[in-house]
Amino acid sequence: MIEFKDVEKIYPNGTQALKDINVTIEKGEFVAVIGLSGAGKSTFIRCINRMHDTTGGELFVDNINVGALKGSAIRRFRRKVGMIFQSFNLVNRTTVIKNVLVAFAPDNPFWRTFLGVYTKKQKLQALEALEQVGILDKAYTRVDQLSGGQQQRVALARTLAQKPDIILADEPVASLDPITSKRVMNDFTKINKDMNITILMNIHHVDMALEYADRIIGIRAGEVVFDGKASSVDDVVLKMIYEGHVEQQPSSGEENQVYVG
Numbered sequence: 236m237i238e239f240k241d242v243e244k245i246y247p248n249g250t251q252a253l254k255d256i257n258v259t260i261e262k263g264e265f266v267a268v269i270g271l272s273g274a275g276k277s278t279f280i281r282c283i284n285r286m287h288d289t290t291g292g293e294l295f296v297d298n299i300n301v302g303a304l305k306g307s308a309i310r311r312f313r314r315k316v317g318m319i320f321q322s323f324n325l326v327n328r329t330t331v332i333k334n335v336l337v338a339f340a341p342d343n344p345f346w347r348t349f350l351g352v353y354t355k356k357q358k359l360q361a362l363e364a365l366e367q368v369g370i371l372d373k374a375y376t377r378v379d380q381l382s383g384g385q386q387q388r389v390a391l392a393r394t395l396a397q398k399p400d401i402i403l404a405d406e407p408v409a410s411l412d413p414i415t416s417k418r419v420m421n422d423f424t425k426i427n428k429d430m431n432i433t434i435l436m437n438i439h440h441v442d443m444a445l446e447y448a449d450r451i452i453g454i455r456a457g458e459v460v461f462d463g464k465a466s467s468v469d470d471v472v473l474k475m476i477y478e479g480h481v482e483q484q485p486s487s488g489e490e491n492q493v494y495v496g
């Protein structure tokens with residue numbers, strides 16, 4: 236479970252990126268975070284694995300106070316929380332399997348990682364992760380010979396190999412064409428449903444967010460202005476998230492909380 240309690244983030248230059256965030260995300264949810272560029276979506280996601288430090292409030296992941304973690308405890312914690320980026324973050328000039336094996340580097344002595352020596356168990360786990368995203372046949376292909384969608388699957392496999400409880404995805408389909416984007420979104424859905432891994436995804440494509448996620452969090456100027464089921468998002472809600480005003484109260488269900496800033 237992820238719990239934001241009055242979380243605030245002010246960058247060193249004085250920009251307030253998050254204000255009074257109070258959100259709880261249960262294990263196994265698929266949540267899409269939407270909002271205008273600069274609204275605070277990336278900051279929201281990146282506070283969860285301490286890529287950014289919060290400057291106020293408290294953030295808990297499975298009852299671990301994320302802000303209190305130090306040194307090796309942060310590294311251990313990050314094993315539970317996988318991260319997927321728009322740019323895939325792969326080493327292009329080497330094979331798919333070597334990119335996935337990088338997931339085990341924190342567990343190995345330095346010399347093993349340096350020489351690229353992994354255990355048989357780790358190799359089998361890496362191959363299993365590739366199978367889970369349907370690209371086992373590409374295991375020994377160089378990454379720069381793959382399409383963008385296949386590269387994002389390699390990144391997903393690398394994250395799966397570390398057996399995370401949560402996957403944070405920051406604009407994972409932003410650089411992919413519509414068909415490939417749908418394939419990658421289907422991979423996320425499969426991982427979420429079959430493996431009960433919580434997915435928290437920052438995404439600009441509203442239509443895809445509504446199609447694939449169960450829950451939508453709308454952020455505007457650093458504040459959560461909508462938090463509810465994807466099925467309850469209508470034009471009024473979208474106007475509130477993207478334009479900041481409401482023409483009429485949405486006909487909401489009990490679980491559809493709407494805050495107007």
Ligand SMILES: Nc1ncnc2c1ncn2[C@@H]1O[C@H](COP(=O)(O)OP(=O)(O)OP(=O)(O)O)[C@@H](O)[C@H]1O
Binds near residue numbers: 270271272273276278
């Ligand atoms: N490292 C930083 N230092 C200072 N300000 C920052 C930093 N990173 C982000 N910001 C600012 O914080 C605010 C929120 O940025 P953030 O990247 O979280 O927004 P976003 O909704 O993810 O935007 P986008 O959709 O364009 O990626 C913006 O005003 C941004 O300029």
